[in-house]
Amino acid sequence: MNEKWKSWMEVAQVLHETPGAEICCPECKVGMLEFKDELIRGLDKVDGYIFCNGCGAYAVLSRVSKNNP
Ligand SMILES: [Zn+2]
Numbered sequence: 001m002n003e004k005w006k007s008w009m010e011v012a013q014v015l016h017e018t019p020g021a022e023i024c025c026p027e028c029k030v031g032m033l034e035f036k037d038e039l040i041r042g043l044d045k046v047d048g049y050i051f052c053n054g055c056g057a058y059a060v061l062s063r064v065s066k067n068n069p
Contacts, residue, residue, distance in 0.1 A: 004027070015035065028055035030054045034052075036051075039065060047060050048062070
């Protein structure tokens with residue numbers, strides 16, 4: 001696992017513990033990160049987009065949707 005990916009995983013961890021947290025971009029250290037969840041219908045998964053409003057860096061973290069009974 002490289003350093004870049006590791007820092008994004010840390011961002012995801014913070015978000016998981018503190019929903020709505022304002023987090024600085026781990027790549028440019030200037031921009032703020034924005035978040036968007038996209039439900040993939042039919043596949044029962046959610047793609048969580050994390051992207052920087054400064055440099056445009058982004059990561060996508062997929063997870064299984066918990067909306068199913
Ligand atoms: Zn950035």
